[in-house]
Each structure stands twice: as structure tokens, then as C-alpha cells.
Amino acid sequence: AVWSASDAPVLAYMDVDLSTDLRALLPLIAPIVSGHSDLAIGTRLARSSRVVRGPKRELISRSYNLILRGALSASFSDAQCGFKAIRNEVAHDLLPLVEDDNWFFDTELLVIAQRVGLRIHEVPVDWVDDPDSRVDVVATAREDLRGVVRLLRSFAGGRIPVARLRAELGRDAEVPSTVPGVPRGMFGQLLRFGGVGVLSTLAYFVLYLGMRDLTGPQAANLVALLVTAIANTAANRRVTFGVRGSDGALRHHAGGLIAFLVGLGLTSGSLWVLHQVSPDPNRGIEVAILVLANAISTLVRFLALRQLMAHRR
Incomplete structure (x- = not known):
């Protein structure tokens, strides 16, 4: 008073x-x-x-x-x-x-x-x-x-x-945006997201290449993508977008799951097409196609997570 x-x-x-x-x-x-x-x-x-x-x-x-x-x-x-x-x-x-x-x-x-x-x-x-x-x-x-x-x-x-x-x-x-048309803070988020993405991609390929000969390419891709997608969402919540605690965690991971399904569709579809064209493709070509598919799914993941984090409260 x-x-x-x-x-x-x-x-x-x-x-x-x-x-x-x-x-x-x-x-x-x-x-x-x-x-x-x-x-x-x-x-x-x-x-x-x-x-x-x-x-x-x-x-x-x-x-x-x-x-x-x-x-x-x-x-x-x-x-x-x-x-x-x-x-x-x-x-x-x-x-x-x-x-x-x-x-x-x-x-x-x-x-x-x-x-x-x-x-x-x-x-x-x-x-x-x-x-x-x-x-x-x-x-x-x-x-x-x-x-x-x-x-x-x-x-x-x-x-x-x-x-x-x-x-x-x-x-x-x-604090206004430093670049017209670009939301303030996006550059920093992109850099942090990229760092998390590099580590996630490395983990993905370690898991994929480690399981491929045992389970086949599709199963190895599914497991590697699922594990790294969950870890990627958790890391991006904290590192990229500065979200701590459990508030909105379920919604964020649901968004990450949608991005995972998009990534799974892209990578699995790419592998299917490649193996239809060449039943025993060169391992380097297979990895290169997966890198491209993962890059596209990474962009989808960033946009989806950024939208979710912007409405976390």
C-alpha cells in the first residue's frame, strides 16, 4: 500500500x-x-x-x-x-x-x-x-x-x-531486431541449434553405422533417429531456447516427435528409393543421402521447436 x-x-x-x-x-x-x-x-x-x-x-x-x-x-x-x-x-x-x-x-x-x-x-x-x-x-x-x-x-x-x-x-x-525481417535472437538460436544439431547428427551416424549390419538400414535408421530426436529436443529446450523446468515439456517433446516423424519419412524414403535403384549401394552414397535428408528434417525441427518455445507461456 x-x-x-x-x-x-x-x-x-x-x-x-x-x-x-x-x-x-x-x-x-x-x-x-x-x-x-x-x-x-x-x-x-x-x-x-x-x-x-x-x-x-x-x-x-x-x-x-x-x-x-x-x-x-x-x-x-x-x-x-x-x-x-x-x-x-x-x-x-x-x-x-x-x-x-x-x-x-x-x-x-x-x-x-x-x-x-x-x-x-x-x-x-x-x-x-x-x-x-x-x-x-x-x-x-x-x-x-x-x-x-x-x-x-x-x-x-x-x-x-x-x-x-x-x-x-x-x-x-x-531491443529492436538488428536485421529487418529477422526476429531478434534468431541468429543466436540458430548457432546454438546448429551446435546441438552437429552433436545429434554425429550420435545418429554412430548409432546407425553401429547397428546397420545387425538390423538392416531401415531398423537402424529408426532406432538411431528416435534416440537422437528425444535427446535433441531436450538439449534444444535448455541450450537453444533457454527453457528450464518441466513447464511445456510434454508439448515440446510432442512437437519434437512430429519433427521426428518428418525426419523418419525423409530418411526412410530416401533409403528406400536408393535401394530400389541400387540394391547394394556404396556406403558413402548412402551416408550422403542421409545427410541431405537429415538437413531438411533439421530445418523442420528448428522451425517447429522455435514456434513451440515462443508460445511456452
């Missing part, structure tokens, strides 16, 4: 117990004032942070942030450190979407900010635990876990307008 009523360009807060050393205040707000970042948070979990607290709170804090990374793909290191700042206009856009008004509030704000493409700056802090803290750790942890589940449902059900906010607020909207 205080943030919503403020007209200050930068909004910040810290815990009333003054556990965080105030010398970190200027480093906290500097990236926001400069326009470099949209939010800034103190972190007690950076290597250069100096923290004094008991093992129980240390374990709970690290476990909670691990849950956030696993369940919500959080990229920030310390959601609960009571030392945060935000640009005013960002706060006014995001606060109406934050349902929690208790301890989960800042986690919810950070997760939404990350999902819409805002830049979150982290500042290592010096932090000393307050031995007289009245916080009920067990009750707080229980409420936080409920908040995680609620957020997952909100994102899955589309109740948080991520796409609209990303277009309006996200850093992606500020």
Missing part, C-alpha cells in the same frame, strides 16, 4: 530489525537509478556475502530458494532477504498482480518480474540474524509453499498476463 501511494522514482524497503548492513543501500539503488535494472535485491547467498545466522535458518533459506528454482525456474538467488528496491513504474504495473500481503509478497513479485523479462540486479550483503526475531519459521514456510503452488496454478491457468506484460515492460521489447 505504501509503495502504491508513493511518487518516488525508486521504491525500497528493508527489514525493521536492521539485519542488513546499510552500506549496501547505494549499491542496491544505483542500478535502478541508472536505468540498468528494474529491480534490485540483497542476497545472503552470494559467495561474497557475509552472513551470521544459525544453521537452522541457513538450511531453511537455502532449501526454500532451491524449491523456487526447481518449481518456478527462479534465477535469483535469495528471494527472502528483506532488502529490495524497484522502479516506481514497474511497481505500479506489477503490484496489482501480487496477491500475497505477507511474507510471500516479495517472492511473488520477483517471480512475476522474472517471467515478464525484467532485469533483477543482486547485491551481496552483510547480514546478521536477529536473535529476538518473532517470525514463526514453520508457519511462514507453510504459507510460502502454498504461495508457490498458487503461483504455479496462476501461470498455468493464464491468470497472470505474462505475454502482455512482457511486451509492454520486458527488456526484449526495448
Whole structure:
């Protein structure tokens, strides 16, 4: 409520117990004032942070942030450190979407900010635990876990307008394409996709050539293509398109399966035609035809996966 009523360009807060050393205040707000970042948070979990607290709170804090990374793909290191700042206009856009008004509030704000493409700056802090803290750790942890589940449902059900906010607020909207007509980021994706593709192709031919004499060309092609297609989709989700966690994984692998079927049709059809023309073809010609067929199916795979990843949220 205080943030919503403020007209200050930068909004910040810290815990009333003054556990965080105030010398970190200027480093906290500097990236926001400069326009470099949209939010800034103190972190007690950076290597250069100096923290004094008991093992129980240390374990709970690290476990909670691990849950956030696993369940919500959080990229920030310390959601609960009571030392945060935000640009005013960002706060006014995001606060109406934050349902929690208790301890989960800042986690919810950070997760939404990350999902819409805002830049979150982290500042290592010096932090000393307050031995007289009245916080009920067990009750707080229980409420936080409920908040995680609620957020997952909100994102899955589309109740948080991520796409609209990303277009309006996200850093992606500020960087135009460097080449007219070419979507921003495609060149980088193509390079990463190509790297994954080279490794997948090598694995395919190792499997194919290793099984060909035992199973015949068609069966060897089927097995090699299926194994590498599954691995290729998983690798491209993470490496090429930066998707982590299980969100959309089933849909992505289904798209990869369709691309696999296209590739299977191309490679199997090519092998069939080749063996109709020459029952015992030269192994080099066979490999060359498979390379061409795989190149075409690779293009289909890239376009299909890129379309799927673009609509992953």
C-alpha cells in the first residue's frame, strides 16, 4: 500500500530489525537509478556475502530458494532477504498482480518480474540474524509453499498476463531486431541449434553405422533417429531456447516427435528409393543421402521447436 501511494522514482524497503548492513543501500539503488535494472535485491547467498545466522535458518533459506528454482525456474538467488528496491513504474504495473500481503509478497513479485523479462540486479550483503526475531519459521514456510503452488496454478491457468506484460515492460521489447525481417535472437538460436544439431547428427551416424549390419538400414535408421530426436529436443529446450523446468515439456517433446516423424519419412524414403535403384549401394552414397535428408528434417525441427518455445507461456 505504501509503495502504491508513493511518487518516488525508486521504491525500497528493508527489514525493521536492521539485519542488513546499510552500506549496501547505494549499491542496491544505483542500478535502478541508472536505468540498468528494474529491480534490485540483497542476497545472503552470494559467495561474497557475509552472513551470521544459525544453521537452522541457513538450511531453511537455502532449501526454500532451491524449491523456487526447481518449481518456478527462479534465477535469483535469495528471494527472502528483506532488502529490495524497484522502479516506481514497474511497481505500479506489477503490484496489482501480487496477491500475497505477507511474507510471500516479495517472492511473488520477483517471480512475476522474472517471467515478464525484467532485469533483477543482486547485491551481496552483510547480514546478521536477529536473535529476538518473532517470525514463526514453520508457519511462514507453510504459507510460502502454498504461495508457490498458487503461483504455479496462476501461470498455468493464464491468470497472470505474462505475454502482455512482457511486451509492454520486458527488456526484449526495448531491443529492436538488428536485421529487418529477422526476429531478434534468431541468429543466436540458430548457432546454438546448429551446435546441438552437429552433436545429434554425429550420435545418429554412430548409432546407425553401429547397428546397420545387425538390423538392416531401415531398423537402424529408426532406432538411431528416435534416440537422437528425444535427446535433441531436450538439449534444444535448455541450450537453444533457454527453457528450464518441466513447464511445456510434454508439448515440446510432442512437437519434437512430429519433427521426428518428418525426419523418419525423409530418411526412410530416401533409403528406400536408393535401394530400389541400387540394391547394394556404396556406403558413402548412402551416408550422403542421409545427410541431405537429415538437413531438411533439421530445418523442420528448428522451425517447429522455435514456434513451440515462443508460445511456452
